[in-house]
Amino acid sequence: MSQLRQAKGVSARDMSLSLGQSAGYINNIENGVNLPSMAMFFYICDYLEVTPEEFFSVELADPMRLKRLNQSLRRLTGHQLELLELLVQEMK
Numbered sequence: 001m002s003q004l005r006q007a008k009g010v011s012a013r014d015m016s017l018s019l020g021q022s023a024g025y026i027n028n029i030e031n032g033v034n035l036p037s038m039a040m041f042f043y044i045c046d047y048l049e050v051t052p053e054e055f056f057s058v059e060l061a062d063p064m065r066l067k068r069l070n071q072s073l074r075r076l077t078g079h080q081l082e083l084l085e086l087l088v089q090e091m092k
Contacts, residue, residue, distance in 0.1 A: 002030050004048045004055070007064050019043055 005015055005026070016025035019040070028034040036044060045055050054063040073081065 001044070004050060004064065007062060008048060015047065019047060
């Protein structure tokens with residue numbers, strides 16, 4: 001969670017307070033002291049702007065950036081997508 005939180009540019013304290021919890025709440029979760037309730041887990045995902053699947057995905061290096069990129073891709077034309085696909089294939 002700390003990577004997602006840091007990618008959002010927020011401290012553990014600020015995130016805790018934004019979620020209506022004590023100042024050390026997120027820090028305690030990140031350090032394995034406490035676990036969030038299921039409801040709070042969903043609030044955390046909403047706050048971090050990720051799905052639960054993205055939260056647990058170890059192969060996604062930066063799910064928030066990928067989400068923004070995906071939103072940008074939806075605005076491209078078919079031809080632009082084709083060109084981008086060729087570029088990505090060349091990067092492999």
